[in-house]
Amino acid sequence: MIKEKLSKRNQATEIIQLLREGRNDEALILFEKYGFRKEFIGFAMKRNINYDDASDLVQKFTIDKLYMKSNSIKNIEFARTWMYRVLTNMVNDHVRISKKNREVPFDEDRDQSEVLKILDKKSQTRSGCVQEQLAKFREAEPKRAEVLDYILLNKDTEEIRLIIGRSYGATREYMSQCRKKFRSFTEICNEIEE
Amino acid sequence: MKNKEQKILQDWIDMLQGVVVRGINAKTRLEARLLRNAWIAENKKIENEILDQDDAFYQNVREAIAKKEDERSSKYLWTSFFENKFKAFLIVILGTGFVYASKKTYDGVVSVKDELNHIILAKETGNKIIENETNDKGFWGEHFDKHGGFTGFWSRYDPAKDEKILLVNVDDNLCSFNATLSLENCLVLANQYNSNARFNLGLMYELGVNVDQSYMQAYEWYKKSSALGNEDARSNLEYLIKKGLVY
Numbered sequence: 285m286i287k288e289k290l291s292k293r294n295q296a297t298e299i300i301q302l303l304r305e306g307r308n309d310e311a312l313i314l315f316e317k318y319g320f321r322k323e324f325i326g327f328a329m330k331r332n333i334n335y336d337d338a339s340d341l342v343q344k345f346t347i348d349k350l351y352m353k354s355n356s357i358k359n360i361e362f363a364r365t366w367m368y369r370v371l372t373n374m375v376n377d378h379v380r381i382s383k384k385n386r387e388v389p390f391d392e393d394r395d396q397s398e399v400l401k402i403l404d405k406k407s408q409t410r411s412g413c414v415q416e417q418l419a420k421f422r423e424a425e426p427k428r429a430e431v432l433d434y435i436l437l438n439k440d441t442e443e444i445r446l447i448i449g450r451s452y453g454a455t456r457e458y459m460s461q462c463r464k465k466f467r468s469f470t471e472i473c474n475e476i477e478e
Numbered sequence: 479m480k481n482k483e484q485k486i487l488q489d490w491i492d493m494l495q496g497v498v499v500r501g502i503n504a505k506t507r508l509e510a511r512l513l514r515n516a517w518i519a520e521n522k523k524i525e526n527e528i529l530d531q532d533d534a535f536y537q538n539v540r541e542a543i544a545k546k547e548d549e550r551s552s553k554y555l556w557t558s559f560f561e562n563k564f565k566a567f568l569i570v571i572l573g574t575g576f577v578y579a580s581k582k583t584y585d586g587v588v589s590v591k592d593e594l595n596h597i598i599l600a601k602e603t604g605n606k607i608i609e610n611e612t613n614d615k616g617f618w619g620e621h622f623d624k625h626g627g628f629t630g631f632w633s634r635y636d637p638a639k640d641e642k643i644l645l646v647n648v649d650d651n652l653c654s655f656n657a658t659l660s661l662e663n664c665l666v667l668a669n670q671y672n673s674n675a676r677f678n679l680g681l682m683y684e685l686g687v688n689v690d691q692s693y694m695q696a697y698e699w700y701k702k703s704s705a706l707g708n709e710d711a712r713s714n715l716e717y718l719i720k721k722g723l724v725y
Contacts, residue, residue: 308543312536321535326524335527343535347542415516436517438495460487467509 292438296320296364303354315346320367323437327368328375330422330433333382341378345371365439365446372430372447379426413473421469428462435459580618595713600681601674602654603667653678661689668699676703677711684718693723 295318302311315321321342328338349370357366422429427448434444445455489502493510494517621629653664653675659682667675680699683692697718703711718724 309540312539316536321532322525322528325528326521329524329527330520339532339535343538346539347546351543352546411512411515411519414512415519418513418516418520432494432513432517435491435494436514456484456487459491460483463487463490463509466513470509470512473512 293361293364296367297360299350300354300357300360300363303351308351312346324367324371327371327433328378330429331375331379331426332423333375333378337378337382341374342371345374349374362443362446365443368434368439369447369449376426410473410476413476414470417469417473418466421466424469425462425465428458428465431459431462432466596717597710597714598681598685600654600659600678601710603672603674603678659687668702671706673703673706673708673711676700676706677708677714679703680711680714684714693718697724 295314299311299314299318299320302308302314324342324345325335325338328341329335333341350367353370357363418429421432431444431448434447439447441452441455441459444459445452448455448458450458486503486506489499490506490510492499493502493507494514496514499507621631653659653667653672659678661679661682664675664679664682668679676699680696680703681687682689682696683699684696685691689695697715700711700715700718704715
């Protein structure tokens with residue numbers, strides 16, 4: 285597990301180093317090979333951004349941030365953390381702007397059949413219920429859902445601490461709160477038997 | 479209690495990250511397992527929407543990077559100086575030093591005036607000498623005043639030029655150090671706005687040459703001369719004040 289974590293970190297560091305040396309093509313090949321494009325697009329899509337927009341966002345991130353600001357990263361060992369922090373800010377900005385420009389209110393736009401499906405608990409499994417509650421949790425608590433993502437992406441507390449900009453103790457406390465908050469969302473699923 | 483909570487949290491995190499944990503609370507295990515499964519299912523769903531090979535993505539990125547590199551190379555000459563803070567600091571210090579040094583070299587006598595500067599030599603009042611003086615002004619004299627203030631490239635103030643026009647009809651050195659320095663002749667020229675004649679009048683009154691000595695009169699004539707831009711008159715004026723000869 286530790287090896288896996290380290291290798292993920294090293295991959296990002298390798299890309300940044302190549303960019304600093306001016307070997308852009310090689311860096312882009314590794315960016316695809318290590319799956320950063322898919323990972324970042326997926327990360328953006330979890331915030332209800334469609335594929336095209338998410339792809340554009342990651343493209344913009346690659347050019348404006350990764351290529352242009354690669355020299356400004358202080359600690360190159362935490363390059364992946366820096367990437368996630370910058371990308372998160374970009375995604376948050378995008379979501380905020382798109383919500384502002386939205387003509388139809390958010391709740392009215394939602395597909396009613398999906399809502400009915402959630403209400404009809406007996407017709408689904410417990411894991412399906414958790415899956416839907418996760419989607420709900422993302423909408424209601426986007427920042428906490430992000431922290432859940434970081435945990436599930438095998439990031440350790442130190443990395444998460446650097447991304448969300450809190451102290452070590454505060455990060456642990458925040459993670460604990462995320463767990464409890466998510467548990468309150470999944471309480472309705474407890475009634476469903478597997 | 480706190481340690482127990484921390485242990486539960488750590489177990490939950492480990493479970494989410496796929497680490498095999500023993501002795502974990504069954505409820506926490508189930509919670510974590512369900513969340514992990516839900517997250518993996520969500521990921522799979524999203525991954526299906528993402529293209530495996532997106533050439534357009536990298537083509538756009540490459541084009542944009544090439545464009546940015548062109549822009550950067552053209553700006554590199556200027557930006558490279560200021561990328562390093564030490565370099566920028568050095569450039570500013572050297573630049574300031576150069577400006578200060580060049581200024582000091584040009585008018586060292588005027589700007590570094592710790593000692594009192596008293597001129598007791600009468601001046602020429604003819605055309606020829608004034609022309610020579612004006613030609614020797616240099617860059618600093620033309621665009622900066624005595625205290626180093628920038629007067630502007632567009633400044634119309636040019637005392638030497640005005641004097642030249644006024645002195646066209648003057649016959650000769652009627653009030654020079656090699657002439658008699660008579661009061662009448664000097665007054666004629668002084669009334670024609672000749673700064674050197676006014677300076678000579680001030681000097682005559684100060685030293686008592688052909689007139690009764692009067693520091694007040696000298697002060698007045700030096701003042702009038704310096705109003706026309708005569709630097710020597712100004713320094714003599716300061717001399718009178720600092721020595722306490724006028725009140």
